[in-house]
Amino acid sequence: MMDSIAGLQLGFANALTLGNLGWALLGCFLGTAIGVLPGIGPALTIALLLPITFKVEATGAFILFCGVFYGAMYGGSTTSILLNTPGESGSIITALEGAKMARNGRAGPALATAAIGSFVAGTIGTLGISFLGPVVVNLALKLGPAEYFSLMLLCFVTVSAVLGGSALRGLTSLFFGLLLGLVGIDLQTGQPRMTLGVPELLDGVNVVLVAVALFAVGETLYMAWRHTNAAPQVRQVGSIMMSRQDWRRSIGPWFRGSLLGFPFGVMPAGGTEMPTMLSYYAERKLVKPEHAKEFGTTGAIEGVAGPEAANNAAAAGILVPMLTLGLPTSATAAIMLSAFQSYGINPGPLLFEQQGALVWTLIASLYIANIMLVVLNLPLVGLWARILKIPQPQLYAGILVFATIGTYGISNSVTDLVLLYVIGIIGMFMRRFDFPTAPVVIGMILGPMAEQAMRQALTISEGDWTTFLTRPVSLAILLLALVALVGPRLYGRFAGAR
Amino acid sequence: MTRPGTGPDLAVGAFVLLLGALALWQTSVIPASPIYAQVGPKAVPYVVSAGLFALGAGLVASALRGGWSHTLDGVREAPPTNWRSLGLLLAGLAANLVLIGPLGFSIAASAQFVLVAAAFGSRRLLRDLVLALVLTLLVWFLFVELLGVNIGAGVLEGLVLRALGQEVI
Numbered sequence: 057m058m059d060s061i062a063g064l065q066l067g068f069a070n071a072l073t074l075g076n077l078g079w080a081l082l083g084c085f086l087g088t089a090i091g092v093l094p095g096i097g098p099a100l101t102i103a104l105l106l107p108i109t110f111k112v113e114a115t116g117a118f119i120l121f122c123g124v125f126y127g128a129m130y131g132g133s134t135t136s137i138l139l140n141t142p143g144e145s146g147s148i149i150t151a152l153e154g155a156k157m158a159r160n161g162r163a164g165p166a167l168a169t170a171a172i173g174s175f176v177a178g179t180i181g182t183l184g185i186s187f188l189g190p191v192v193v194n195l196a197l198k199l200g201p202a203e204y205f206s207l208m209l210l211c212f213v214t215v216s217a218v219l220g221g222s223a224l225r226g227l228t229s230l231f232f233g234l235l236l237g238l239v240g241i242d243l244q245t246g247q248p249r250m251t252l253g254v255p256e257l258l259d260g261v262n263v264v265l266v267a268v269a270l271f272a273v274g275e276t277l278y279m280a281w282r283h284t285n286a287a288p289q290v291r292q293v294g295s296i297m298m299s300r301q302d303w304r305r306s307i308g309p310w311f312r313g314s315l316l317g318f319p320f321g322v323m324p325a326g327g328t329e330m331p332t333m334l335s336y337y338a339e340r341k342l343v344k345p346e347h348a349k350e351f352g353t354t355g356a357i358e359g360v361a362g363p364e365a366a367n368n369a370a371a372a373g374i375l376v377p378m379l380t381l382g383l384p385t386s387a388t389a390a391i392m393l394s395a396f397q398s399y400g401i402n403p404g405p406l407l408f409e410q411q412g413a414l415v416w417t418l419i420a421s422l423y424i425a426n427i428m429l430v431v432l433n434l435p436l437v438g439l440w441a442r443i444l445k446i447p448q449p450q451l452y453a454g455i456l457v458f459a460t461i462g463t464y465g466i467s468n469s470v471t472d473l474v475l476l477y478v479i480g481i482i483g484m485f486m487r488r489f490d491f492p493t494a495p496v497v498i499g500m501i502l503g504p505m506a507e508q509a510m511r512q513a514l515t516i517s518e519g520d521w522t523t524f525l526t527r528p529v530s531l532a533i534l535l536l537a538l539v540a541l542v543g544p545r546l547y548g549r550f551a552g553a554r
Numbered sequence: 555m556t557r558p559g560t561g562p563d564l565a566v567g568a569f570v571l572l573l574g575a576l577a578l579w580q581t582s583v584i585p586a587s588p589i590y591a592q593v594g595p596k597a598v599p600y601v602v603s604a605g606l607f608a609l610g611a612g613l614v615a616s617a618l619r620g621g622w623s624h625t626l627d628g629v630r631e632a633p634p635t636n637w638r639s640l641g642l643l644l645a646g647l648a649a650n651l652v653l654i655g656p657l658g659f660s661i662a663a664s665a666q667f668v669l670v671a672a673a674f675g676s677r678r679l680l681r682d683l684v685l686a687l688v689l690t691l692l693v694w695f696l697f698v699e700l701l702g703v704n705i706g707a708g709v710l711e712g713l714v715l716r717a718l719g720q721e722v723i
Binding site: 232280449507514 | 562563566570573577580581584585593594595598599602603605606609610612613616622623626628629632633635636639640642643644646647650651654655659662663666667668670671672673674675676682685686689690693694697700701702703704705706
């Protein structure tokens with residue numbers, strides 16, 4: 057508790073310098089813009105911005121990245137409401153009621169309740185990070201490599217097998233990522249692995265390349281595959297003023313959504329689908345009878361306020377395992393983790409000790425970014441809506457320009473571009489056959505870390521593989537992973553048999 | 555076997571099986587490590603390859619039982635394959651690949667831009683070309699000057715740099 061307050065004091069002192077405020081503003085602006093644009097998200101943007109880590113010191117770069125991360129959440133709701141095409145899984149639910157409100161000329165209040173709800177959730181989520189972070193760190197400091205390895209296995213299971221349509225496809229995505237992570241020279245023994253004899257692959261496959269391939273090239277290819285000339289319809293924003301009744305109906309859902317969303321983000325089960333869905337059903341149940349008929353017909357404001365808050369709070373929660381344990385549970389967090397690595401910083405329990413100033417400045421700038429975002433989003437919502445009018449041909453052509461420079465810039469190698477297109481085509485088919493893409497990126501980043509933890513654990517135990525089962529905490533985590541893997545199936549079979 | 559939607563899903567399963575086989579072969583050729591280690595460089599690759607192989611087998615089994623993709627909303631409601639769009643887009647990627655070495659980023663990426671825009675139905679080629687040249691040069695300067703990305707100046711970047719009186723990198 058005291059740690060947190062002292063830390064925040066230090067953090068705010070650092071974050072409120074002109075330079076850092078500038079990074080936060082730039083990040084928020086960029087994040088909102090890319091959140092609004094359909095087809096690109098924060099993971100891709102941060103991947104393209106990674107070269108900045110060579111030029112800018114760590115604090116500035118991470119303030120920028122977190123601004124992008126938070127900003128994309130705000131921007132995503134705009135697309136869902138005005139275009140009825142949710143950009144990411146967390147805003148699917150927002151589109152349900154939000155698009156209906158927009159069709160009935162109530163886009164303005166829907167956008168306003170989403171923005172203010174995001175602010176409430178972001179603030180609660182950031183408070184959660186500030187005070188929960190040090191607690192998790194204290195627990196995490198007691199974990200050895202064996203426990204870490206088990207924790208990573210749990211993380212693998214939850215991001216691939218629990219979320220999404222099918223455990224089989226999720227795990228396939230994960231293993232594809234693990235395979236990509238293996239390519240290159242084994243750091244411990246110096247042996248080349250999975251390189252197919254191609255010298256360019258000795259350095260491994262770059263995570264930027266994979267993120268760009270899956271999120272930009274694959275997405276664009278898929279859109280071309282299914283291209284029709286029907287132009288999507290952008291709804292008018294109108295007045296964003298919320299009536300007194302809108303406020304009254306929104307406040308409860310904002311807080312309920314936030315409190316529901318944050319724990320889901322913190323758990324290694326990451327992901328924003330589950331809390332947004334739960335929040336939607338909760339609000340549907342709790343709504344006053346006189347407004348109940350608005351759900352699914354004219355659009356109920358509760359159905360925007362709750363899920364949008366849950367989405368943002370869960371997204372903030374994802375930063376807790378990322379910063380305290382070094383475990384990324386979303387594609388964006390995985391890219392941020394690789395940014396830490398490129399500074400030679402290993403996120404994990406020691407981060408708070410060794411890089412205290414960095415962490416607390418980062419957390420303080422999350423509060424600041426939240427305020428900036430609500431200011432940027434409410435009065436400027438018309439500007440963001442205009443971004444949606446960028447015609448599709450030039451939008452996708454432009455995305456590929458950035459994809460090219462982001463990849464070619466890594467090492468000026470045409471081999472990289474070939475790899476980009478090959479993985480992009482795989483990404484297109486993944487989209488077609490409903491394979492999730494986030495586990496690929498997470499597996500690629502987390503795989504090598506898990507291998508290292510496993511080797512450390514086995515070195516300590518002198519090669520005794522039972523170390524993962526005889527250490528109680530490790531065993532408990534592994535059992536949890538097993539339950540997460542087979543639990544839903546057993547339950548399904550049991551429920552089906554009745 | 556001949557139910558609708560089984561074929562494509564079967565191909566996906568086969569692809570994953572093939573990937574697993576490729577990984578197994580690549581694992582088997584990892585040289586034995588001269589350095590002593592409790593866990594050698596082969597252990598994890600074997601696990602990952604075997605896992606991919608098993609998952610591929612699972613996908614094949616799932617495809618043989620009728621497949622999964624024909625139940626997806628995205629597939630059921632999808633418009634037919636747009637070969638023209640896909641072809642133009644792939645042509646754009648190929649143009650970029652071929653041109654970026656000899657002519658540099660801006661020209662290659664501009665060729666790509668025009669073809670990609672055409673793939674998505676743009677009919678104003680000249681306007682797209684002008685837009686592309688401006689955008690790619692802007693992006694080049696942004697990434698090279700601000701982000702410090704190391705991309706050598708191509709033909710067009712060289713011309714612009716000389717016009718600005720700067721030295722060509």
